[in-house]
Amino acid sequence: MHTYHIRSFGLIVVVFLLAGCTGSRPALDSMLAGTGLPASMELADTPFFPQEAFQCGPAALATVLVASAVNVTPEELADKVYLPKRQGSLQLELVAASRRYQRLPYRIDPELPALLAELGAGRPVLVLQNLGLASYPVWHYAVVIGFDASGNTILLRSGDRERIVMKTGKFMRTWELADNWALVTLRPGEFPINPDESRYLQAVAALESAGQTGSAINFYTAALERWPGSTLALFGLGNSYYLQGDLQLAETQYRRLLAIQPGNPAARNNLAQVLADRGCDAAAFAEVDAGLAIAKPDSPIRDSLLEIRSKLINRPSAGEPEAPCPVATEFGWR
Amino acid sequence: MYQLFARRLLVGVLSLSLMGTGILPAVSVAGIIGTQSMIEMEQAGTDRARVESFIDQENVRDQMISMGVDPAEVRERLAALTDEELRILNSNIDNLPAGGSGLLVVIGIVFVVLLILEVTGVIDIFKKV
Numbered sequence: 001m002h003t004y005h006i007r008s009f010g011l012i013v014v015v016f017l018l019a020g021c022t023g024s025r026p027a028l029d030s031m032l033a034g035t036g037l038p039a040s041m042e043l044a045d046t047p048f049f050p051q052e053a054f055q056c057g058p059a060a061l062a063t064v065l066v067a068s069a070v071n072v073t074p075e076e077l078a079d080k081v082y083l084p085k086r087q088g089s090l091q092l093e094l095v096a097a098s099r100r101y102q103r104l105p106y107r108i109d110p111e112l113p114a115l116l117a118e119l120g121a122g123r124p125v126l127v128l129q130n131l132g133l134a135s136y137p138v139w140h141y142a143v144v145i146g147f148d149a150s151g152n153t154i155l156l157r158s159g160d161r162e163r164i165v166m167k168t169g170k171f172m173r174t175w176e177l178a179d180n181w182a183l184v185t186l187r188p189g190e191f192p193i194n195p196d197e198s199r200y201l202q203a204v205a206a207l208e209s210a211g212q213t214g215s216a217i218n219f220y221t222a223a224l225e226r227w228p229g230s231t232l233a234l235f236g237l238g239n240s241y242y243l244q245g246d247l248q249l250a251e252t253q254y255r256r257l258l259a260i261q262p263g264n265p266a267a268r269n270n271l272a273q274v275l276a277d278r279g280c281d282a283a284a285f286a287e288v289d290a291g292l293a294i295a296k297p298d299s300p301i302r303d304s305l306l307e308i309r310s311k312l313i314n315r316p317s318a319g320e321p322e323a324p325c326p327v328a329t330e331f332g333w334r
Numbered sequence: 335m336y337q338l339f340a341r342r343l344l345v346g347v348l349s350l351s352l353m354g355t356g357i358l359p360a361v362s363v364a365g366i367i368g369t370q371s372m373i374e375m376e377q378a379g380t381d382r383a384r385v386e387s388f389i390d391q392e393n394v395r396d397q398m399i400s401m402g403v404d405p406a407e408v409r410e411r412l413a414a415l416t417d418e419e420l421r422i423l424n425s426n427i428d429n430l431p432a433g434g435s436g437l438l439v440v441i442g443i444v445f446v447v448l449l450i451l452e453v454t455g456v457i458d459i460f461k462k463v
Contacts (some may be wrong), residue, residue, distance in 0.1 A: 054434035080411060083427075084402030088434025092423060096414035128433055140435030159435065178431065205369040210414045236369040266367040266375075273365035300375070301367060308365060 028168050029149040031113055037120045042146030042155055043067070046124045049074045050160040057081050057089025060141035061097060063157055064126045068185045070101045088139060091128060091181060099207050102215040103185040106192055106203050110180030112172060115144060117193040123184050124157075130177035139178065144171075188218035191226065201232045213240045231261050238270060248323060250274050265295040265305070272308050280325030281312055283333050288312070370416055390420040397427050 032039065047066045051059040051074075058077035065072050080097040081089040098105040108114045108125065118125050125144045132138030142158035147168075154171040156164045175182075184192055191200070201223060208216035220237035224230060238253030254271040257264060268291030275284035288309045295302040326333040391412055398408050412420070423430075451457040 056435055057433050060433075079404065079407050082403075083398070083432060086401060086428075086432035086434070088432030090423070090427070090430050090432055092415065092419050092430070093411065096411065096419065099414050100410070128431060130431075131435060137431065138435050139431040139433040141433040202373060205373055206416045206419075209368065209370045209416055232369075232373070235372055239366060239369050242366055266372050270366040276365070300371070304365070304367060311365075 027149075028147055028152050031116065032149055035113065035117065035120075037116055040146070040148040040150060041119060042148075043119065043122065043124050044145075046143065046145045046157060048157050048162045050162070054087045055082065056141045056159060057094055059159075060126050060143050060157075061089075061094050063143045064124055064183070064185050065098065065101055065103060067124050068103055068187050068190075070103060070185075072101060089141070091183075094126070094141070094183065096210065098183075098185045099210040099212055101185075102207075102212055103187065104190075104200075104203050104207060104219055106184050106186055106195075106200060108182050108184055108192055109194070109196075110182065112168075114192075114194065115182050116147060118182075118184055119144065119146060121193055123186075123192075126183045126185075127175055128178040128181040129171075129174035131174055134177055137177070140174075144182075188215055189222040191222075195226075197223075197227050197230065198232075201230065201236065205232075205236050208236055208240055208243075213243045216240045217244070229260055231257050231264065231267075234260075235264075235267060235270075238267075242270070242274060247274050247278050251278075263294050265291045265299075265301045268294070269301050269304050269308070272305065275325070276308055276312055278323065278325065279321035281317075282328075283326045284312055285309070286328070286333055370418075374418070387417040387420060390417070390424040393424045394420055394427065397424075401427075 029039065045067075047063055049059040049062050055074060055078055058074040058081055061077050061081065062072055062074040065077075077097060080100065081093040083089060083093070095105040108118055115125050115127075127142055127144055129140045129142060130137045131140050140159070142156045142164075144154060144156055145163075146155035147153065148155070148165075151165070152168045153165045154168055156166060156171075158164045186192065201220075204216055204219040204223065207219065217237060217240045220233050220240060223233045224237065227233065234253050234257040238250045238257065241247075241253065242250035251271060251274045254267050254274065257267045258271065261267070268287050272284045272287035272291060275281075275287060288305050291305045292302065295305060394415075395408050395412060398411065399405050403411070415423070448457070448459065452459065
């Protein structure tokens with residue numbers, strides 16, 4: 001009797017450890033219904049980099065970057081993402097390293113259908129998994145390359161295994177324990193299926209702030225074709241041109257933005273700065289005044305506008321500007 | 335007036351000290367409002383002081399080096415992160431998930447499971463040991 005109890009206890013412990021005590025999950029075929037995706041698919045061309053000790057971050061990132069036409073190796077990425085003392089790589093650093101290769105790291109919606117849709121578009125998806133327990137996590141990066149509804153399985157490049165066939169339920173459990181984190185690395189002009197405009201543009205802005213202004217211009221331009229009225233994309237595009245020293249194109253974007261949103265003090269500020277740089281003092285003063293009229297009291301934008309004005313007042317009068325300046329007309333500055 | 339001077343001095347000294355360490359702050363060019371600042375202002379309704387993000391960067395740099403990252407690599411790793419990401423790293427670099435697995439760790443877990451089964455008598459594979 002005593003032995004029986006111990007055995008039952010052992011079984012229960014093991015079942016809990018292995019099953020993670022979760023409820024039943026929808027099978028793949030019910031998720032695929034109506035999506036237009038095939039019942040099974042595999043991105044078999046996805047490269048495979050067997051992971052060295054603790055290097056699943058560089059290996060998985062290299063897999064998705066190479067799949068998006070970047071020429072890179074896990075060894076090269078290890079210097080950019082690996083944290084020796086943590087014996088692993090952080091999600092934020094995988095994201096940051098993608099930017100250094102002019103790719104847009106985009107976190108897809110945290111649900112399996114979104115992941116399947118990316119595969120359907122031909123993009124392998126980098127995922128974080130917890131192979132351990134919630135209380136004793138074993139973090140692991142892998143790349144999803146396909147699925148098979150008939151066996152209800154997910155296909156992965158993982159660790160030193162080129163092709164792991166994992167039951168959908170097991171995959172979802174390990175993925176859920178890692179907050180369903182999944183990343184795609186996009187090329188300029190490429191969009192995830194069902195992109196979130198704000199998340200996408202924030203990712204582009206981060207690319208811009210990482211110093212990749214040239215590729216940020218490509219992403220913003222494509223974003224404006226998709227979301228023509230996006231003031232954030234216009235603002236970022238103007239700033240990117242400005243950072244590249246292209247004052248005329250920067251000015252064009254700020255003006256496009258102000259035509260949509262005349263009360264945007266940050267755009268007034270940046271337009272004023274561009275005009276000041278071009279030597280168009282009168283037009284710059286006019287933008288400063290327009291900006292001050294709408295900037296909130298004590299806002300950093302107001303400080304910035306005041307600074308532009310004081311620099312304009314204090315600098316020696318500029319020579320003849322290279323390009324003609326806007327002039328005041330009855331319809332405003334043209 | 336004195337306060338303003340002190341603040342400028344602090345920013346100046348910090349900037350110089352950062353230049354000395356080889357970290358250049360990824361701030362926008364003087365005069366224009368950066369895209370990231372614009373997003374932060376829209377989200378939070380305020381603008382974080384620049385000095386604060388310098389400090390995040392300094393701290394993360396020190397932590398990365400103490401965690402074994404080659405100091406020559408640190409500068410570029412930091413430059414690829416946004417201010418917000420630096421803030422998250424600064425407050426949590428020790429606890430954020432670090433994917434590395436440790437296939438050994440997984441094997442370890444399997445071993446523990448087998449051991450439980452063995453001890454409780456469900457299986458009998460270690461009998462010969």
